[in-house]
Amino acid sequence: MDKVVVTGMGIISAIGDTVAQNRQSLKKGISGIGHAKHFVSKYTQLLPFAEIDYSTSDLKKKLNITQSGATRTDLLALYAFREAIADAQLETSSLVSRQIALIGASTVGGMCLTDELYADANKKGENGSEYLLSYPNSAGAMFIQAQYNIGGIVNTFNTACSSSANAIMFGARLIKNGLATKAIVGGVDSLAKYTVNGFKSLMILSDAPCRPFERDRKGLNLGEGAAFLVLEKEKDAAGKKIYAEVKGYGNSNDAFHPSSTSPEADGPFLSMQRALQSSGLHPKQIDFINAHGTATENNDETESLAMLKLFQTPPHFASTKSYTGHTLGAAGAVEAVNTILSLYHQEIYPSLNFENKIESTGLVPVKEYGSKILNNVMSNSFGFGGNCTSLIFGKI
Amino acid sequence: MFIHQHICISPQHTSGDVDLDVLNPSANGQLTAIEPELTGVPAGLLRRMSKAVRMGIGAGLPILQQNKVDGIIVGTANGGMNDCIKFLNQIIDYDEGMLTPGNFVQSTPNAIAGQLSLITKNQQYNATHVHLGLSFENSLIDAQMHLKEKAEGNYLVGAVDEISSYNYNIDLLAGWYSQNIENQSFYQSKLPATIAGEGAAMFLLNNNAYDALARVKDIETFHASDIETVKARFKIFAEAQNLDSETTIFLTGENGDIRFNPFYHSCEAIINDITVARFKHLSGEYPTAVSFAVWLSVFALQNKKLPGHLFKTENNLSQLNNIIIYNNYHGLQHSFISITSN
Numbered sequence: 216m217d218k219v220v221v222t223g224m225g226i227i228s229a230i231g232d233t234v235a236q237n238r239q240s241l242k243k244g245i246s247g248i249g250h251a252k253h254f255v256s257k258y259t260q261l262l263p264f265a266e267i268d269y270s271t272s273d274l275k276k277k278l279n280i281t282q283s284g285a286t287r288t289d290l291l292a293l294y295a296f297r298e299a300i301a302d303a304q305l306e307t308s309s310l311v312s313r314q315i316a317l318i319g320a321s322t323v324g325g326m327c328l329t330d331e332l333y334a335d336a337n338k339k340g341e342n343g344s345e346y347l348l349s350y351p352n353s354a355g356a357m358f359i360q361a362q363y364n365i366g367g368i369v370n371t372f373n374t375a376c377s378s379s380a381n382a383i384m385f386g387a388r389l390i391k392n393g394l395a396t397k398a399i400v401g402g403v404d405s406l407a408k409y410t411v412n413g414f415k416s417l418m419i420l421s422d423a424p425c426r427p428f429e430r431d432r433k434g435l436n437l438g439e440g441a442a443f444l445v446l447e448k449e450k451d452a453a454g455k456k457i458y459a460e461v462k463g464y465g466n467s468n469d470a471f472h473p474s475s476t477s478p479e480a481d482g483p484f485l486s487m488q489r490a491l492q493s494s495g496l497h498p499k500q501i502d503f504i505n506a507h508g509t510a511t512e513n514n515d516e517t518e519s520l521a522m523l524k525l526f527q528t529p530p531h532f533a534s535t536k537s538y539t540g541h542t543l544g545a546a547g548a549v550e551a552v553n554t555i556l557s558l559y560h561q562e563i564y565p566s567l568n569f570e571n572k573i574e575s576t577g578l579v580p581v582k583e584y585g586s587k588i589l590n591n592v593m594s595n596s597f598g599f600g601g602n603c604t605s606l607i608f609g610k611i
Numbered sequence: 612m613f614i615h616q617h618i619c620i621s622p623q624h625t626s627g628d629v630d631l632d633v634l635n636p637s638a639n640g641q642l643t644a645i646e647p648e649l650t651g652v653p654a655g656l657l658r659r660m661s662k663a664v665r666m667g668i669g670a671g672l673p674i675l676q677q678n679k680v681d682g683i684i685v686g687t688a689n690g691g692m693n694d695c696i697k698f699l700n701q702i703i704d705y706d707e708g709m710l711t712p713g714n715f716v717q718s719t720p721n722a723i724a725g726q727l728s729l730i731t732k733n734q735q736y737n738a739t740h741v742h743l744g745l746s747f748e749n750s751l752i753d754a755q756m757h758l759k760e761k762a763e764g765n766y767l768v769g770a771v772d773e774i775s776s777y778n779y780n781i782d783l784l785a786g787w788y789s790q791n792i793e794n795q796s797f798y799q800s801k802l803p804a805t806i807a808g809e810g811a812a813m814f815l816l817n818n819n820a821y822d823a824l825a826r827v828k829d830i831e832t833f834h835a836s837d838i839e840t841v842k843a844r845f846k847i848f849a850e851a852q853n854l855d856s857e858t859t860i861f862l863t864g865e866n867g868d869i870r871f872n873p874f875y876h877s878c879e880a881i882i883n884d885i886t887v888a889r890f891k892h893l894s895g896e897y898p899t900a901v902s903f904a905v906w907l908s909v910f911a912l913q914n915k916k917l918p919g920h921l922f923k924t925e926n927n928l929s930q931l932n933n934i935i936i937y938n939n940y941h942g943l944q945h946s947f948i949s950i951t952s953n
Contacts, residue, residue: 257707313833322719326699333703335784336696336777343784350781351688352720353743357943360834369834370749371742373690373720381738385753392756409695412702413715468683468728468737473716485734599716600725602737 219387220611221458223303223445225295225401226552228539229265229438233298238556241564242584246538248424248436254406258415263424264406265438265540267291283345285358286325287439292355292403293362295441299399303445304455310363316395318386319356319371320378320402322410322544325349329408352544355403355441367395373544375598376507377466378402379442380547380606384464386446396451401443401548410543411437417474419511425541426568427508427534428515428580435509438540442548444555449611459555462591462609463494469601476517476597483507483521483595486603490593491525494607498526500591501607503563505554506580507595508534509541514597519576533581537567547596547604554594555608563587612755613823614814616677618670619906620644621810623893626670629910632918634893640790641774642808642895651676652730659713660726661691663773666811667723668730674767674815675731681764682736683724684753685771686746688898690720690739693775723771744940746770747899748832748948754816755830762818769813770899779807787868787896787941794892797867798923805866808895812902814909820953825909828852829949836943838877845878845937848947856884857929860911862904864938865923866891874939879924885935887923901938901946908934908950 226233229247230240240247251264253271269277274290278297300307309315326332331344348354353371360369368389372381379402386398404410414420414437421434446461467489469482476482491498507518522529535553542549557563566580590610597603619625622635622642635642647669649657660668667685675683689695695718701710716722721739728737736757740749747770754766782788789804797806820826831848835841861882865875879887894903911917915931936948 326695329699329702332696332781333699335781337700338780338784343781347781347785351743352741353688353746356742357834364834366833368749368752368832369742370740370745370752372739373741374724374737374739375719375721385738388756388760392759394752394756408702408707409699412707412710413698413712416710416712416715466736466738467734468725470728470732470734473722473725473729474712481734598721599719600721600737600739601728602721602725602739 216391218449219390219446219461220449220452221444221555222447222452222455223299224458224552225298225302226442226549227267227291227294228440228549229267230538234552241538241553244565244567244584246424246567248540256408256411258411262420262422263436265436266406267439284349286346286349287327287405288321288324288403289355289358291405291441293359295401296359296443299443299445305445307363311366313366314396315365316367316386316389316398317356317360317365317369318382318398318400320382320544321352321355321371321404322373322375322378323404323407324352324354326409327405327407374602375600376543376546377596377598377602377604378544378547380596380604383444383547383551383606384466384604387461390446390448397445397447399443399445402545403441404542404544405439406437424568425510425537427510427537427566428573428578429569430571430573432510432515434511436540438542440539440542440545440549442545442552444551457611458559459608460611463490463607465489465493466604469603471601474599475513480517480521482601482603483518483597484524486605487521487525490605490607496591501530501593502589503530503557503592504532505550505594506532506534507597508536516573519573519578523576529578531563531581533564533566535564550594551606554592558589558592558608558610561586561589612758612816612827613820614816614825614827614909615823616674616815617906617909618673619812619903620646620666620670621894621903622808634920637794637806640788640792640806642794642806643774644810659717661694661717663691663771664717664723664726667771668726670811670813671727671767671769672730674813675727678765678815680767681761682757682766683727683733684738684750684766684768685724686740686750686899687720687723687771688741688743688746689772689778691718691722692778693773694718696777744898744944745832745946747902748830748946751827751830758818765815765817767813768816769811770902771811772809772897772899774807774809800867801869803868803870805868805896808897808900810894810903812906825912826951826953828951831947833945834943835945838873841874841945842877842881845947846881849882852935852949854882854885856927858932859885860931860934861885861887862908862934862936863887863889864891865889866896871939871942878937886927888917888921889923898940901936904936908936912952
């Protein structure tokens with residue numbers, strides 16, 4: 216069967232609005248977590264966030280979008296999408312083909328406009344706002360579809376924090392099953408009072424920059440971002456820059472609790488194991504894991520446990536959430552880009568803010584930037600509802 | 612891909628003793644689902660469930676209790692919209708004060724597939740597709756690929772959407788609904804509006820032709836706002852199905868909204884010798900209403916007939932073996948599905 220490869224990437228996150236800028240921040244250990252300037256909430260001054268340094272109107276100007284109803288989420292999605300298709304040298308006119316698929320992911324969609332949604336849903340005004348069609352999770356993918364009149368299968372996932380990892384998996388499967396020749400896959404989420412208050416009510420937001428895999432970790436920081444990858448068959452990518460092969464993917468459900476992972480870490484273990492099975496690789500052939508690593512009490516301990524169970528001696532691992540915050544529905548794609556950057560440039564970016572091992576697991580993430588020979592790398596995404604997905608990218 | 616079991620919770624008598632001769636009326640422009648009593652759900656879980664989650668469990672759990680499945684795949688545009696806005700209202704009303712997480716956790720669209728996994732301890736593939744009017748179709752495509760990747764697999768695939776007062780308000784403000792039309796007469800309303808509906812339908816899918824209820828032969832989805840694109844794609848799709856006017860029904864998602872009638876009428880004209888039937892006076896309009904149409908198709912193929920109120924044109928069938936479904940959501944999202952009896 217033909218290999219599915221990554222020929223283009225686009226990203227906007229708190230550490231940069233291009234793939235190159237994100238790499239520079241990762242290399243230098245510069246985190247995007249800090250005070251939010253644009254996000255308005257009671258918590259803006261109380262909690263750190265990984266916010267993108269453009270206002271929504273800046274984004275509109277940069278993208279030359281004048282139509283009404285475009286939300287921050289839609290704009291971030293378009294921003295990353297444009298970089299990805301340009302990087303893969305896709306002519307915009309070619310996107311109308313029924314062989315071009317667009318698979319998006321989001322958990323907040325237009326709910327970033329909490330106050331507008333509140334007014335519209337409770338019918339506070341007579342006519343409603345300009346955003347009546349912009350609230351669904353699908354709005355970002357629909358916005359991009361309409362911009363380019365994309366002709367193939369268009370879809371949106373919401374499996375909470377594993378949403379865009381599933382979008383990548385689905386896109387690769389569409390190509391392997393002959394339902395598309397190219398798939399542009401990724402996800403987006405912007406900061407929203409909805410998610411900030413939701414995670415706050417679960418008491419898993421840290422009041423300091425997050426510390427993945429640290430014994431004294433206090434929780435996660437919310438971030439925002441969008442990332443898209445262009446996937447196509449290797450034989451169609453002749454002469455193009457190829458970043459990586461999408462070598463394997465595994466999806467599981469932990470089937471334990473709506474908002475926490477089982478003490479046995481079944482879900483994370485099974486998604487990683489299934490990704491290995493689908494890639495035909497042995498555990499020893501994984502050189503690096505970009506962990507889900509949210510820095511919550513529950514995740515980091517259970518993810519460590521799952522890595523120990525599957526690998527005995529886990530490979531090098533780190534969490535780029537210490538740079539980008541937790542970008543929720545975008546996290547799977549944002550971290551796929553970061554993981555592929557590691558693979559393509561044969562380098563590992565350190566996990567930030569780590570000092571002490573978790574006693575029960577004793578695992579230490581990568582703490583220093585460095586070059587490393589990498590052949591196969593894994594990226595983990597685990598979400599509420601028990602949804603776990605792991606992806607494996609291989610060097611071409 | 613073959614359908615082996617199916618359960619539908621809808622505004623009509625579709626679960627338990629099915630009776631489609633009786634048409635339940637809408638009220639104030641809404642058709643609300645009749646919920647069956649749930650068994651096998653822990654009381655603590657049940658109390659916290661939104662209607663969307665309850666309907667999804669009600670349709671999906673009986674199938675999961677009888678079958679080991681290799682995946683649970685759910686399409687829902689809104690998931691637990693009611694809980695979502697309840698939580699949102701608390702955020703605003705209490706000025707981001709201390710809130711309880713119950714509504715937040717229930718509001719995520721993946722709660723339905725997640726709860727089905729949780730209750731049945733199913734750790735297999737689990738996905739939630741939320742692409743508005745194509746959420747269910749994308750779930751079918753997901754299952755179709757799985758059945759190529761793992762030929763012996765069994766998959767639970769379905770869709771759920773609820774009417775909450777909140778999504779109803781948003782869609783009413785957006786001009787999709789009218790409260791002044793009802794399901795007995797809305798095809799003739801001549802208004803740019805329709806009635807709201809809700810429901811859940813779940814299916815057991817595998818590659819086993821033996822003893823199957825029906826076969827999902829073909830699915831196509833796309834986005835377009837112009838009729839010409841729809842006509843061109845429908846022509847190709849219909850030709851590939853080798854339709855026979857004596858054995859085929861064309862089941863359309865016509866919903867009375869005069870903006871979308873031309874799409875349906877143009878497709879009817881392309882296969883003008885095929886008997887036309889409609890289903891939205893039973894289900895109402897919602898993003899995953901096609902799941903109701905698929906349930907209805909399987910029911911019709913099993914019973915070899917449908918009640919008269921479903922037919923738009925004269926019924927010319929000598930036998931019923933094929934159903935072609937065309938649905939159009941908001942004039943933008945289109946799907947064609949071909950269901951056959953074998």
